Amino acid sequence: MTEKKKMPLAMQIFIALILGIIVGLLMQNYAGIAEAYIKPWGTIFLNLVKFIVVPIVLFSIMAGIISMSDIRKVGSIGVKTVVYYLCTTAVAIVIGLLGGNIFKGFFPVLETSDLSYEAAEGTTFMDTIVNIFPSNFIAPLSEATMLQVIVMAILIGFAIILVGDEAAPAVKAINSFNTIFMKCMEMILKLSPIGVFCLICPVVAANGTAVLGSLAMVLLAAYICYIVHMAVTYSVAIGTLGAMNPIAFFKAQLPAIMFAFSSASSVGTLPINMKGCEKMGADKEVTSFVLPLGATINMDGTAIYQGVCAIFIASCYGINLTFSQMITIVLTATLASIGTAGVPGAGMVMLAMVLTSVGLPVDGIALVAGVDRIFDMGRTTVNITGDASCAIIVSNLERRKAAKKQNA
Secondary structure, X not given: OOOOOOOOHHHHHHHHHHHHHHHHHHOHHHHHHXXXXXXXXXXXXXXXXXXXXXXXXXXXXHHHHHHHOOHHHHHHHHHHHHHHHHHHHHHHHHHHHHHHHHXXXXXXOOOXXXXXXXXXXXXXXXXXXXXXXXXXXXXXXXXXXXXXXXXHHHHHHHHHHHHHHHHHHHHHHHHHHHHHHHHHHHHHHOOHHHHHHHHHHHHHHHHHHHHOOOOHHHHHHHXXXXXXXXXXXXXXXXXXXXXXXXXXXXXXXXXXXHHHHHHOOHHHHHHHHHHHHHHOOOOHHHHHHHHHHHHHHOOHHHHHHHHHHHHHHHHHOOOOOOHHHHHHHHHHHHHHHHHOOOOOOHHHHHHHHHHHHOOOOHHHHHHHHOOHHHHHHHHHHHHHHHHHHHHHHHXXXXXXXXXXXXXX
């Protein structure tokens, strides 16, 4: 008797996503009901995912560092990761500006006289550097401050390597906890299709008509830029530096892409992304370091959003941005992607910084704030795909380096 084949998780999530969009469109006149009775189930699922993220990050980074048993290798991975993230963010903002300029003639000119927008306070670059380092052992874990959790895991991992044989019981305990939390994550991820349906349905019900309204061209421009960046930048990087077929990469990345699109949460997508990268052959110690860091500081999708929105807001105010202003936007958005790491609503904070840097009114953010969730779904998808591409590339580069050393 042949065993019945189970439907792959990617297909289950895809079906849930399509059903969520269809039901959301049918419920446009009943958006309040979707918000009150469907969204809470999605929130419960997202809470479970967020609950597992901190222990996964803490124990998987420690386990990864211990398995490398070489502090210099961690430094090598860290440098490659940060350089890759900064380079792809700069490319992303250029694509966003180019896309914005191409679509500029199609953008609607909206009324700007009665606009007001209270910009959230940005964090200075030095404050961000200070905030990376925890002042308390419990607070980063309870508040899910990812950069601080990463620093804690690195410090403890290094200490265990330096202590040597005496730390053997700690090594065994960390590996055991890592295995336990990974199993817990698998249990939670089985609920992904239900979570995706309950997260996407209320969003479509609430925003369905807005997407078809005056901002349709701005959203279209942003989404075309998102797709171009993923299809061109990541494909070239994966094919050349990652030694992997880009089609195979995107196929394996589908579950994470669909989850990110539905949830608009980079941190929430982290467990699915880690699992997917390891299936693609990325080294476990690399994914456990690169992906949590990327979920916090890598913002390619957000950078594209800055470019498109800056051009749109400028055109609404009848302002033509000069070449030097566009260069300023590229530099500001690239640096702001790290400067706003871990700030809630980082996309809006970054946009306020970008607009201020070129003298555009921050009140212009009110023009796009109403459909920010729709922008956010796309930019989160780009962000997490960039994280995954980095994990594949850094794994391949580290393997090449190890092979050269062995041959030498």
